[in-house]
Amino acid sequence: MYRKLIERPWRARPPSAPFAWRPPGRSTRPDWIRVEDWHQRIGAWQALLEQHAAMTTTWLLFEPDPLEFSAALVAIWERGDSVLLPADNQPETVGTLRRAGVALGQVPGAASAGAGRPPRWLSQPLPEIALSLYTSGSTGEPQRLDKSFAQLDAELATQASLWPFEGRVVISQVSHQHIYGLLFAILRPLCEGAPIAATTCRYPETLLAWLACCRDDARQAVLVSAPPALSRLPETLDWQSVHPALARIYSSGAPLSRAASDLALACLGTPVHEVYGSSETGGIAWRIQQRGEAWTPFPGIEVRNDDEQRLWLRSPHLAMPETWQRQADRIRFAGDGFVLLGRADRIVKIGGKRISLTAVDRALNALPRVERAQALPLQRRDLRLAAVIQLSETALPRDHAARRDAVRRLRQQLAARFETPALPRYWRFVDHWPTNAQGKLSADVRQRLFQDLDDRRAPRWLGERPVDGGWCITLEVPEQSAYVDGHFDAQPVLPGVTLVHWAMQLARRLFSLEAHFAGLERLRFPLPLLPGDRFEMTLVHTPAHRRDAARQTSRHDSPRSEDPRKESLQLHCDSRRGRHVSGRIALTEENADVE
Amino acid sequence: MTTAALENELKQTIIETLELEDVTPEDIDPDEPLFVEGLGLDSIDALELGLALQKRYGITLESDAESSRQHFANLKSLAALVESRREK
Numbered sequence: 252m253y254r255k256l257i258e259r260p261w262r263a264r265p266p267s268a269p270f271a272w273r274p275p276g277r278s279t280r281p282d283w284i285r286v287e288d289w290h291q292r293i294g295a296w297q298a299l300l301e302q303h304a305a306m307t308t309t310w311l312l313f314e315p316d317p318l319e320f321s322a323a324l325v326a327i328w329e330r331g332d333s334v335l336l337p338a339d340n341q342p343e344t345v346g347t348l349r350r351a352g353v354a355l356g357q358v359p360g361a362a363s364a365g366a367g368r369p370p371r372w373l374s375q376p377l378p379e380i381a382l383s384l385y386t387s388g389s390t391g392e393p394q395r396l397d398k399s400f401a402q403l404d405a406e407l408a409t410q411a412s413l414w415p416f417e418g419r420v421v422i423s424q425v426s427h428q429h430i431y432g433l434l435f436a437i438l439r440p441l442c443e444g445a446p447i448a449a450t451t452c453r454y455p456e457t458l459l460a461w462l463a464c465c466r467d468d469a470r471q472a473v474l475v476s477a478p479p480a481l482s483r484l485p486e487t488l489d490w491q492s493v494h495p496a497l498a499r500i501y502s503s504g505a506p507l508s509r510a511a512s513d514l515a516l517a518c519l520g521t522p523v524h525e526v527y528g529s530s531e532t533g534g535i536a537w538r539i540q541q542r543g544e545a546w547t548p549f550p551g552i553e554v555r556n557d558d559e560q561r562l563w564l565r566s567p568h569l570a571m572p573e574t575w576q577r578q579a580d581r582i583r584f585a586g587d588g589f590v591l592l593g594r595a596d597r598i599v600k601i602g603g604k605r606i607s608l609t610a611v612d613r614a615l616n617a618l619p620r621v622e623r624a625q626a627l628p629l630q631r632r633d634l635r636l637a638a639v640i641q642l643s644e645t646a647l648p649r650d651h652a653a654r655r656d657a658v659r660r661l662r663q664q665l666a667a668r669f670e671t672p673a674l675p676r677y678w679r680f681v682d683h684w685p686t687n688a689q690g691k692l693s694a695d696v697r698q699r700l701f702q703d704l705d706d707r708r709a710p711r712w713l714g715e716r717p718v719d720g721g722w723c724i725t726l727e728v729p730e731q732s733a734y735v736d737g738h739f740d741a742q743p744v745l746p747g748v749t750l751v752h753w754a755m756q757l758a759r760r761l762f763s764l765e766a767h768f769a770g771l772e773r774l775r776f777p778l779p780l781l782p783g784d785r786f787e788m789t790l791v792h793t794p795a796h797r798r799d800a801a802r803q804t805s806r807h808d809s810p811r812s813e814d815p816r817k818e819s820l821q822l823h824c825d826s827r828r829g830r831h832v833s834g835r836i837a838l839t840e841e842n843a844d845v846e
Numbered sequence: 847m848t849t850a851a852l853e854n855e856l857k858q859t860i861i862e863t864l865e866l867e868d869v870t871p872e873d874i875d876p877d878e879p880l881f882v883e884g885l886g887l888d889s890i891d892a893l894e895l896g897l898a899l900q901k902r903y904g905i906t907l908e909s910d911a912e913s914s915r916q917h918f919a920n921l922k923s924l925a926a927l928v929e930s931r932r933e934k
Contacts, residue, residue, distance in 0.1 A: 602890040631865055633890050654868055662886055671881075671888035677867055704867060730868050731861070783868065 252418075252444050253411040255404045256381070260442050261325050262372055266290070271318055272420050273449040274461050281464050284449060289322060291367030296326035299355075299364045307353045309333040313340045313428060314356030317447055319364070320427055321437050323355055324382070331375040335383045335395075336428050341695070344385075384430055386530045396530050397570070398430075405567035406434060406533050407442050409549050414524070416445035416473060419498055420465060422452050423475040426688055430530045431503040435475040445473075454717060455484050462493035471498040474519070478502060478690035482511035483683070483716065484518045494520035501526060503534075505690035506591065508623075512540040527591070532578065533568030536588065545588035554589060556582050561595055599628045601636065606673040611636065611665070618664055620646045623684055626675055627697060629704070637701060638675035639692065641684055648680055649827050651730065651783025677701060680785075682725070685714045707733035710753050713785070715761070721791035721821070722761045726753070730782045745784075747776035750832045754790055754822045762792040766818050766838035774822075774834030786826035793819050795840075853925050860921075863898040864891050876921040884920070892918055904933030 254260035264270070266287035275281045296319075300310070310327050312334050314320040327334045335351060337344050337358075345358050354361035380397045416439065423436035440447045452458050458474070465472045474497060481502055484490075497519055503526040507515075515523045527546050528534040535554070536546035548554050553565040553575075560581040569576060581592040597608040608626050615624035615638060623641040628634050640661070648654040662674045679685075679700050687693045703709045711727035728735065734749040751771065758764045780786060795818035818840075823833040847855075857871040860880070864887065878884040881892070895918070899905045905928065907914050917927040 602888070633894075635865075651868070651870070655873060658868065659886075663883075666882075671886065672890055674886070674888075676865075704865065730870050782870065 253408070253415070254442055254444075255400075256407065256438065256442060257377060257400050257404060259328075259377075260444070261293070264444060268444070269446045271447050271449040274452075274457075275464060281468075283446070284318065288367070289318060290370045292318060292322035292364065293325050293329075294368035294370040295364035295366060296323045296355075297329065297371060298368060299362055300326055300330060300332070303353050303362065304330070307332075309335065309352030311335045311337060311345070311348050311352045311354040311358065311361075312356055313337050313345065313354070313358050313361075314363075315426070315451065316449075317423065317427060317437060317451065318449055319356065321441065321447075323364070324437070326370075328377055328381070329370075329373060329375065331378050333378055333380060333383070336385070336433070338385045338428055339426075382433075384428075384433070384530050394531075399570065402533065402568055402570065402572075403434070403438060405551070405572070407438055409534070409551060410434070410439055411443050413550070414499065416440065416443045418445055420446050420448060420470060420472040421475060422448045422458070422461060422472050424452050424458070424480045425475055425477045425504070426451075429504070429689055430533065431477075431526065431528075431689070432475065434534075435501055435503075448472075455480070455488060456719070459488050459490065459493060462496045466493050466496035470496065472496055473498055474500045476500055476502050476515075476523075477504045477688070478507045478511060479686055479688065481507060481515045481523060484514055486514070486518060488518075490518040490520065497521055499524060503528065505686065507540070509540055509544070516541060528568075531569075532564060532566065535564065535566065535568075538588070543586070545585040545590050547588040554582070556584070556589075559595065560592060562589075599634060599636075601628075601634050602672045604670060604672055606636070606669075608636075611638075611669065611673060611675070614665055614668055615640065615661075618661065625692060629677060629701060631704070635677065636673065636675040637677035637679070639679045639681060639685065639700065641681050644682055647682055647785065649785045651781065654678075654680070654727075654783055654785075677704065679711070679713060681714050683714050683716065703729045703732070707731060708752075709756075715757075718789060718791075721789065722757070724757055724761075724788045724790070725785065726788055727785045728780050728782050732782065735782045742781070744779040744781055747779065747832055750776075750780070750788070750824055751822070751836060754788060754820060754836065757788070758790055758792060758820050761790065764792065764820075764838070766795075766840055769837040769839035769841075772819070772835040772837055774832065774836075776832050778829050778831050780824070780826070780831050784826055784828075786824050786831060788822070788824045791821040793817075793821070795838075849925060849929070852928060853921055856921060856924055856928065859898055859902065860885075860895065863894055874921055876925075879920055880918055880924070899928065902934065903928050903931070905931045 264286045268286045269283045270286045270289040271284040273282050273284055310332060312323055314323055335348055337348055340358050356363060377400060381400045381403055382398055384396045386394045421436055421440045423432060425432040427433045427437045452461060462472060500515060500519060500521055500523045502523050507523060507525055512523050522539045522541055525538050526534050527536045534549055535552060536548045538546045551567050555563045562578040562580045562582045563575050564578055565575045579594050581595055582589040583592055599606050599608060611626040615621060620642060621640055622643060625639050627637045629637045648657040658678050665674050685696050685700060687696050699712045703711045711729045713725040715722050715724040728745045735743050735745055755768055818838040820836040820838060822836060824831040853876055854871060857874045861869050881887045896907050917923055
């Protein structure tokens with residue numbers, strides 16, 4: 252069943268074969284999209300590319316819809332053109348890349364394909380470079396990485412022989428703009444002829460519903476997931492009933508904690524196959540944690556370590572498959588595989604003193620009640636250390652005094668081993684490890700965690716998670732917030748209207764909200780928030796207009812307002828002390844300049 | 847300026863100059879050590895603070911470490927230093 256990319260597996264599939272499975276919507280039943288339907292989409296993209304072809308042979312593609320994405324990718328390859336896949340569609344990310352090529356898909360102002368039409372298979376050779384990806388920037392600026400068809404095919408062949416899909420439905424919870432999602436959720440199904448779910452599965456409740464459909468249809472699915480989703484599976488759902496429908500789970504992007512791996516096994520009834528690798532290296536090794544923490548290299552991959560324990564790699568997934576290349580991770584051999592020991596020592600200089608971040612990390616992680624910790628250098632006036640500390644729910648500081656105590660205690664515990672400049676000055680206490688969709692504490696997440704230091708009007712952001720129909724964001728009121736007035740007053744408080752302002756700012760990012768503030772409805776501020784208070788803000792967005800059911804699952808669609816139904820944002824904020832605000836923010840397309 | 851007002855002004859200067867994110871003026875005890883075990887400041891902070899005092903009050907600190915350490919011992923001693931030497 253498996254065919255290499257260079258054999259153009261997209262052309263040969265029988266027209267009536269299932270290409271994608273459209274999951275049930277609110278009022279629609281699941282159905283199948285056939286190869287011939289998808290071919291029509293390729294034709295549509297070919298027509299669009301043709302229109303712009305005088306301007307470029309390089310395309311910038313960001314498209315969350317897997318069908319449209321795969322059709323656009325194939326259309327570009329069929330022309331022999333180059334494609335750049337930005338990691339996200341944030342204005343900063345896309346802005347600099349726009350100069351390199353014409354933007355396609357869900358990028359502001361970009362072109363999308365129109366009505367379907369038959370594809371044209373030309374004799375144009377495939378491009379030299381299959382595609383270019385960008386690293387997440389967890390260790391610095393995003394880097395461009397070119398992948399040849401040989402590299403991709405080597406990896407796809409390994410996966411297909413190790414874990415063939417065998418016609419199972421591939422359900423993805425990750426972005427295909429990154430190497431792991433691209434390989435597992437788009438290219439593997441393409442090469443192995445396995446149907447894909449037509450939309451990305453974002454929520455555990457959705458996953459349960461989809462798996463129940465598969466079970467009722469006597470089908471099996473494979474889940475392409477990642478630590479953020481797997482570590483937040485609610486145990487209360489009736490997973491047991493869908494166990495027969497799930498054949499395999501993959502996770503990649505970051506290591507899964509043992510606890511999360513056990514949780515996923517308990518809930519989903521099948522062990523998680525974790526893949527270790529990076530955008531640069533492709534897949535290196537895999538493991539199932541219940542069999543041990545060691546990683547088994549993929550067939551054809553050679554690993555060794557040097558006297559600093561640094562990993563060296565020789566791999567057909569690399570651009571130079573014959574060359575040994577040194578990696579940033581350290582390893583120790585164990586049995587037939589290896590155990591990851593963390594990144595090679597990271598040294599920063601603070602106040603002229605060399606400080607090992609790795610040593611600070613280790614010390615932080617060894618402290619009682621600390622579940623996970625990471626030290627981060629922050630470029631303030633001088634370099635200063637910050638720390639992100641994950642504590643159990645009960646150990647989290649919830650007000651100014653408790654936070655000061657926690658920081659003081661942590662610093663005292665570290666003071667025995669480190670000089671004062673090595674002690675973190677800025678602390679963020681979280682109950683879930685804050686990551687991007689790939690499970691990484693990436694540059695943009697770090698920026699969000701410490702944004703209040705640079706912007707006195709921003710809240711202290713400590714994480715966010717999707718809830719039914721919206722988001723729940725954990726925040727603190729920064730002691731130095733511009734909105735907290737009068738340091739010398741007996742009891743400075745946060746004005747309630749600030750919460751409305753913060754809610755609007757968060758909603759713009761989380762719901763890609765474009766509408767404007769139009770007024771407040773039934774808004775109550777029963778209890779003021781104090782500086783240092785930790786609280787949870789819950790936001791539920793009601794768009795003015797809902798289109799067809801399939802579009803509802805995509806939360807990145809901007810609402811339209813042809814329908815008279817009012818667009819609004821439901822807001823409430825709670826802390827352990829009680830409810831601080833509840834009510835509704837009315838929204839409008841018109842810019843009334845009230846905000 | 848009263849001593850209390852000066853102390854409050856210095857607290858604000860310390861918080862802002864050193865970008866202490868979660869410290870409020872009420873958190874700084876005038877008798878508590880500023881460095882290491884108390885507020886937890888370090889040698890880089892001492893340099894920053896010296897610079898701020900110079901700019902704001904025209905104070906030049908001695909070059910010997912021992913007297914600097916005494917001036918910077920706690921908020922009270924810092925206020926005493928500013929009161930006796932300020933030129934602005």
